[in-house]
Amino acid sequence: MLNYVWSFLLLTGLVAGALFGKLDVLVAALLERSKDAVLGIALPLAGTMMLWLGILRVMEKAGLMEVVAKLLSPILRRIFPDVPPTHPAMGAITMNIAANMLGLGNAATPLGLKAMGYLQELNPQKQSATNAMCMFLALNTAGFTLIPMGAIIYLSSGGVKDPYAVIAPTLIATACASITAVLMAKFLQRLPSFRVLPDEVTADAASDGAGKSDAATSTTDAAPAAKPFRLSPMRAILLSIVCALFALGGAMEFSKDFRASVLRATGMEAVISAAEQRAAEAKQRQEVLKAEAAAAAAANPAEASAVTAKATAPADTSEWRKALKSVSVLAIPIVLLVAVVWGLFKGVAVYEEMVEGAKEGFGVALRIMPFLVVMFAALTCFRESGALLLLQTAVRPLLDFIGMPVELLPLAIMRPLSGSGSSGILNEIILHPSSTDTLRYTAAILYGSTETTFYVLAVYFGSVSIRRSRHALAAGLCADTVGMGMAVLLGRLMF
Numbered sequence: 001m002l003n004y005v006w007s008f009l010l011l012t013g014l015v016a017g018a019l020f021g022k023l024d025v026l027v028a029a030l031l032e033r034s035k036d037a038v039l040g041i042a043l044p045l046a047g048t049m050m051l052w053l054g055i056l057r058v059m060e061k062a063g064l065m066e067v068v069a070k071l072l073s074p075i076l077r078r079i080f081p082d083v084p085p086t087h088p089a090m091g092a093i094t095m096n097i098a099a100n101m102l103g104l105g106n107a108a109t110p111l112g113l114k115a116m117g118y119l120q121e122l123n124p125q126k127q128s129a130t131n132a133m134c135m136f137l138a139l140n141t142a143g144f145t146l147i148p149m150g151a152i153i154y155l156s157s158g159g160v161k162d163p164y165a166v167i168a169p170t171l172i173a174t175a176c177a178s179i180t181a182v183l184m185a186k187f188l189q190r191l192p193s194f195r196v197l198p199d200e201v202t203a204d205a206a207s208d209g210a211g212k213s214d215a216a217t218s219t220t221d222a223a224p225a226a227k228p229f230r231l232s233p234m235r236a237i238l239l240s241i242v243c244a245l246f247a248l249g250g251a252m253e254f255s256k257d258f259r260a261s262v263l264r265a266t267g268m269e270a271v272i273s274a275a276e277q278r279a280a281e282a283k284q285r286q287e288v289l290k291a292e293a294a295a296a297a298a299a300n301p302a303e304a305s306a307v308t309a310k311a312t313a314p315a316d317t318s319e320w321r322k323a324l325k326s327v328s329v330l331a332i333p334i335v336l337l338v339a340v341v342w343g344l345f346k347g348v349a350v351y352e353e354m355v356e357g358a359k360e361g362f363g364v365a366l367r368i369m370p371f372l373v374v375m376f377a378a379l380t381c382f383r384e385s386g387a388l389l390l391l392q393t394a395v396r397p398l399l400d401f402i403g404m405p406v407e408l409l410p411l412a413i414m415r416p417l418s419g420s421g422s423s424g425i426l427n428e429i430i431l432h433p434s435s436t437d438t439l440r441y442t443a444a445i446l447y448g449s450t451e452t453t454f455y456v457l458a459v460y461f462g463s464v465s466i467r468r469s470r471h472a473l474a475a476g477l478c479a480d481t482v483g484m485g486m487a488v489l490l491g492r493l494m495f
Contacts, residue, residue: 005454006374006375007378009378009381009382010381011242012381012387013378013380014026014381014385015242015385016386016390017381017387018245018246018248019248019259020259020263020385020386021256022386023249023253025384029380030377030381033376033377033379033380034376034377036376037369037373037376038373042365042368042372046362046364046365047361048361049109049360049361050357050359051361053110053113053357053360053361053364054354054355054358055336055357056092056095056114057356057360058339058340058350058353059339059343060088061353062342062348064091064338064339067091076090076093076094079135079139079182080093080132082122082131082132083122087122089115089122089132092111095115095335096136097144099111100144101144101145101146108140110364112136112460113364113368113459115136116133116136116460116463117464119133119136119464120133120464125196125197125198126466127197127199127200128466128468129461129466129468129470129472131185133461133466133472134185134188134470135181135182135185135186135475136460137456137457137460137461137469137472137476138181138184138185138479139178139181140451140460140476141181141450141451141456141475141477142174142177142181142451142483143178144175144177145171145174145448146171147167148170148444150448151444151447151448152167152444154423154426154447155440155441158430158440160430160437160440160441163444166441166445166448168494169490169494170445170448172486173445173448173449174448174449174483176483176486177480177482177486180478180479180482180483184471184479185471185472185475188474191471194470196470197468268386271389271392271393272386275389281432281433285432367463367465368459368462371459371461371462372455372458372459374458375454375455375458379417379418379454382417383414383417383418388413391413392406392409392413395409396409403488405439405488407429408429408439408446411426411446411447412484415480416450416451416476416480417452417455418454419452419455423447426443426444426447429443430443430444437495438491438492442488442490442492445487445491446488449487450483450484453476453480454473456476457469457473457476
């Protein structure tokens with residue numbers, strides 16, 4: 001399924017870029033995003049992974065992971081019946097879910113990657129995701145959280161009053177999304193179309209096996225015969241249409257006036273101009289806010305510091321919200337303290353084990369780099385080409401019918417695809433002068449109620465070389481849909 005989704009995003013982006021005359025912008029963004037995937041995401045994430053995988057190794061050697069798993073085994077045993085209750089995978093899954101609940105961001109990723117490694121050890125078919133893996137990915141994409149710190153920070157930096165008001169609705173929306181993720185994962189795993197398939201024997205694996213049994217057998221003889229390629233009529237028609245539209249767009253490069261007249265006649269010129277103007281106004285407002293902060297700093301540094309602190313951490317008199325924030329701040333130090341103290345009590349060489357665990361972190365970062373680059377290539381093509389705007393225009397009547405603000409559509413589409421892209425759209429909504437407080441709160445709830453599904457699947461499955469994701473994507477997208485629907489509903493009811 002992921003192959004078809006990735007191909008659709010890439011081909012749609014290429015065709016839209018050719019028709020809208022944005023191939024130059026698309027190529028520049030594609031190269032820049034590929035660099036960011038490695039230098040801006042994978043390598044910085046490697047440091048965090050080294051730290052957390054070191055901590056997890058100490059916890060594992062000291063037996064703390066088994067203790068954590070036993071405490072939550074009554075719940076996890078029902079959700080993950082295929083995983084032994086005392087297996088280290090249970091402890092890693094618990095730690096990952098707890099980190100997501102506390103809104104610890106990138107700290108949850110290394111924990112999830114470690115859990116995937118443990119689950120892969122239990123996997124008899126190494127190329128296909130197990131039911132436990134799909135359930136784990138669905139829960140991650142549902143993103144149940146107590147404190148949506150990202151959404152709160154964006155609201156407060158945009159000057160929206162009472163940014164902590166989104167905590168309760170986000171908690172409700174993510175709870176509904178998580179329940180949906182569990183139910184859909186349980187349902188989809190029973191469908192024949194998502195059954196586990198045996199591993200394919202590659203040429204390398206076949207030659208290795210043949211060498212062990214008979215050194216004289218060649219790689220060609222050992223490898224199974226290639227299956228004949230068959231192109232279905234429907235696929236042939238779709239691919240022909242894609243090539244024809246791309247050729248049409250390429251021909252328009254030699255006649256810019258003809259392209260402009262076509263865009264004007266179809267109404268896409270006005271749509272593109274409106275989107276560019278909205279983004280420019282949001283950027284201008286952000287620059288104004290920065291200029292005002294700089295002027296205040298020059299006039300009165302002490303007062304500017306107080307204003308900055310207030311903007312990034314607004315005052316809140318609610319005791320339960322203060323308690324939740326304190327738990328979030330203390331979570332990582334407490335985990336580090338407990339891991340080291342428990343390890344010392346058990347006689348574990350904590351420093352050496354931390355180093356050994358950290359060595360795994362960089363290897364994991366190297367393994368996920370190709371998956372990040374390839375996934376971001378398709379996402380960048382889809383966004384920068386104008387295909388996202390085209391989809392927004394097509395579903396506008398449906399959104400008007402169900403009562404969902406059209407301004408939220410780009411965020412709803414981009415959130416499962418890209419974290420940085422969705423945060424940029426959220427900032428545009430928050431900073432735009434025409435946006436109401438209801439729209440800003442609803443956008444923040446939607447942002448905090450969903451997760452970057454395609455990023456999670458690419459990183460987690462890529463770290464253990466899973467080729468067949470089975471029903472993980474379908475369950476994750478169902479959870480995203482419920483989370484978004486609840487975000488819109490709660491935004492209208494509460495704000």
